[in-house]
Amino acid sequence: MEVFEYMGENWSYILEKLWQHFYIFLISWAFAIVAGILLGIFVTRSGNEKIGKVVLSISGAAQAIPSIAVIALIFVFLGIGALPAMVALFIYSLVPIVFNSASGLLNVDPSVKESARGMGMSNSQILRKVELPLVIPTVFSGIRTAAVINIGTAAIAATIGAGGLGEIILLGLRMMSYPRILAGAIPVTLLAIVIDIILARLQKRIISPGLKILQEGRSF
């Protein structure tokens, strides 16, 4: 119970680190969502099929790279601090979002796009009214994955001076102090869980009921 004692005594410090952690997560994740979806759209437009294939196989493979390797690479090229850490987190979160957006868009039934075109939708209308709504479930699951790995990786990014809750854990490890380690680890875990729960709620809300019925029907 030393943990809670420690946390009680240092709550403002922990809160500050929690905020820092949340902040680097949120910024890098938000940029990754925007960039990931745009990139996913770009590589799946007609004419870009070749780049599309390359991006898809790179992002597919990149999902297997351990986070520590990305952080190490960023350290080599960009050095130490919160900004390099955010760049690393951005890149790391980008991967699942790009992969899911691109593969989702590539898998939209061609006959659906053809009937949209045949009814007189322009390319941008087909994208906005048909393709994107259809791939929301896939894209969203990429976004959720990205959030969870981002929060976890942000803790490791403390090694290159990102700050955040990882810093408390690192100090704790150095001092062999379990209360400190846990005082960092518990809030990180809670943060990841809370964000995931919020996203799960949001996902339920924004996915069209028509697609939910489709998914449920298939899983039987």
Added chain:
Amino acid sequence: MKIQLKNLTKDYGSIVAVDDLNIEFDEKKITILIGPSGCGKTTTLKMINRLIERTSGDIVFDGKSINDMDRINLRRHIGYAIQEIGLFMHMSIFDNIAVVPRLLKWPENKVKNRVAELMDLVNLDPDEYMYKYPAQLSGGQKQRIGVARSLAANPEVVLMDEPFGAIDPINREKLQDAFLEIQEQIQKTIIFVTHDIREAIKLGDKIAIFNRGKLVQYDEVLNVINKPANGFVENLLGSDRALKGLETMRVKENFDTDFYSMNTIEIKTTGEALKFLDDNGRRYCYVVDGKNRLKGYVGKRELEKRKPETELKEEIKNIESLQPYSNLMEAISTMVVAGLNTCPVVNAKDQLLGVVRFKEIFKIAASFQSED
């Protein structure tokens, strides 16, 4: 709208998919494009709404070349339905049907009325289905929505590429019947692709027969059957021309309206029903409800075994029925399977219109044979 294809050609380099095609489609009629796989039916159809750009030749709408039209605007004014249907799974049935009207910026209350009207037309209860999603519909129902959607903005021309191709035979016949009933109401210029000769004969006013990108014969259905242009067309038609002749004739023009039916509003018990049969000297009789919808039939022998005060509703037995747009070939096969000498005819709303008698069909078939 009058559509002419002039020297229309699509050359893919590896293959000439459509080769110097000249056709003028009849207004407000159904023209069937038929031929073996790869003969260029789909390519022809898609050149008309510019989903495929032609290599040479021209397509002329009421004297105006397709070159002078905006591609997107053109598509919004031509209905389009395909075998895969391509419904938008994330949209409700309402939103699916409303796509083109909304693209054309119709006011929302007009859209709403139109959607309800179309759902009625294709026989799907708007109140029940409007806010359902495609995933909740059967294949046949989805196909009906596909047809409704293609008609949504009231286009003069509708292109259909094997719209009933993926439906099982029984439901396909029903859809075809409903489709003909709809066409009688809406009178569109319909260009309809199929590779099923029976479907072509049943639905078509005219048939255009293709082989390897070339037009082999283009004529009214009966003329094609009676005077096939060459061996290829004869082959396509199959051997038995008397029976094919029956396929061109509809139940609609060949049913009797002198038949007996009793109404569940007036006749409520088996006793009353027996009296009705006796008064009219009948052994069997059809039963309809207050809206003249066929409920089935009752037989004298069975009724006599019941107490007179038994409710008539309990005694009604199901019976097969035909639709006005079924052809006589389908009528025969239905009647043979159901073992009926006389078969009731109902419209899409199940209302009893008349009866078809086996003997009469036989006479017609015999007359076809002797003409040969």
